[in-house]
Amino acid sequence: MSSQNIDWTKRWRTxxxxxxxxxxxxxxxxxxxxxxxxTYFAEARDSLTLDEAYAVQMExxxxxxxxxxxxxxxxxxxxxxxxVEQFGxxxxxxxxxxxSEIRNSGEKLQYNAYANLAIEGEMAVRIGTNGxxxxxxxxxxxxxxxxxxxxxxxAELVANNGINAxxxxxxxxxxxxxxxxxxxxxxxxxxxxxxxxAGALWAMRxxxxxxxxxxxxxxGRFGASLRPGDLLLAGTPLGxxxxxxxxxxxxLVDDREYVACRIx
Numbered sequence: 001m002s003s004q005n006i007d008w009t010k011r012w013r014t015x016x017x018x019x020x021x022x023x024x025x026x027x028x029x030x031x032x033x034x035x036x037x038x039t040y041f042a043e044a045r046d047s048l049t050l051d052e053a054y055a056v057q058m059e060x061x062x063x064x065x066x067x068x069x070x071x072x073x074x075x076x077x078x079x080x081x082x083x084v085e086q087f088g089x090x091x092x093x094x095x096x097x098x099x100s101e102i103r104n105s106g107e108k109l110q111y112n113a114y115a116n117l118a119i120e121g122e123m124a125v126r127i128g129t130n131g132x133x134x135x136x137x138x139x140x141x142x143x144x145x146x147x148x149x150x151x152x153x154x155a156e157l158v159a160n161n162g163i164n165a166x167x168x169x170x171x172x173x174x175x176x177x178x179x180x181x182x183x184x185x186x187x188x189x190x191x192x193x194x195x196x197x198a199g200a201l202w203a204m205r206x207x208x209x210x211x212x213x214x215x216x217x218x219x220g221r222f223g224a225s226l227r228p229g230d231l232l233l234a235g236t237p238l239g240x241x242x243x244x245x246x247x248x249x250x251x252l253v254d255d256r257e258y259v260a261c262r263i264x
Contacts, residue, residue: 019037020052023056025059028218032060035115036142037159042148045201055157056221060161061096068258071241073097073127074219075141076205076211077162078154083120087152092211093137093162097231101142101166109142110244114165116126117263118145119243121189121251122236123181123201124167125208126174129228133208136178138187138251138258141233167233170259178208181253189238190250196241202254203235211235 029040029044048056061071077083078091103109111117120141124161128134142165149156157163181201188198203209211234212226219225228234241261250260 005235012169019055021055021059024056024159025063028056029060035113037115037144037146037163038148038156041156041159047149047153047157048159050155050158053155056159056178057095057161058222058224061098064098065257070099071096072099072102072186072229073161073233074226075164075233076203076215076234076235077164077233078157080199080239083236083238083240086239087157089152089154089157091154091157092214092235093154093220094159094215095158095162095164097164097167097233100166102231103142103166103168105168105170105172107168108262108264109168111243111263114142115144115146117165117243118143118240119189119249120236120240121187121197121238122167123187123208123234124169125178125212125232125234126214127226127228127230127232131226131228133178133212135175136181137170137173138253139233140249140251140261141236142166142168143240146238148167167231168259168261169231173258184253185239186254187236188252188255189241190252191241191243191247193207193248197227197238199237201235208232208234 031037075095076092078093122141124139125133126135143163144165187201188195247263251255
């Protein structure tokens with residue numbers, strides 16, 4: 001019997017020889033490797049609760065790490081006005097970042113390595129040895145922009161790891177301290193020489209500090225915590241923008257270029 005013919009939610013809730021998160025996570029991980037993420041959500045069965053979705057996300061992360069990857073940080077998502085208007089739902093939510101999906105600024109990304117590749121301009125921070133913010137810098141967040149449910153839900157977003165597909169980072173700017181951004185005003189995304197999105201640097205009113213405080217509390221609900229060296233994508237007020245082969249993407253702050261990539 002194929003996984004598509006199994007009523008996973010009913011199976012878990014009526015006779016549970018294996019925890020549901022493990023059953024669904026195995027399918028999610030298999031889908032992800034095939035670049036067809038989240039096929040479960042196309043079946044329009046009983047929806048997951050948000051806590052069940054986080055359990056799936058954590059179990060997929062365990063499977064990925066067993067396969068040789070590593071969690072290098074987290075993202076806080078679905079909080080900026082651009083994303084909320086686009087998705088019709090409001091977070092925040094958290095998701096995990098993986099070592100294998102961090103790319104260098106200037107790198108050429110293969111479009112076919114992603115499922116409907118989309119990007120966001122965003123600010124990131126690095127956690128220091130004292131638990132505070134060691135550095136802050138702009139990044140390009142990458143996404144598998146796929147929703148399969150009859151309507152978009154936070155549970156689908158969370159179970160699909162925030163639809164995150166990694167981030168593009170410039171090593172030249174990863175030591176910039178948070179205070180250096182105090183006077184900065186505008187984060188913008190330029191594609192093929194045209195500014196397609198622009199807004200404030202931080203999605204939360206309290207900036208990076210508020211994002212970290214929220215994330216620490218939310219991770220704590222699941223027995224997880226931030227560690228020194230972790231990368232945190234702090235959320236963005238900008239929207240999610242699909243890209244295509246041939247596109248040249250640049251993220252700027254106040255008209256200065258900080259990170260870029262090309263799509264092949």
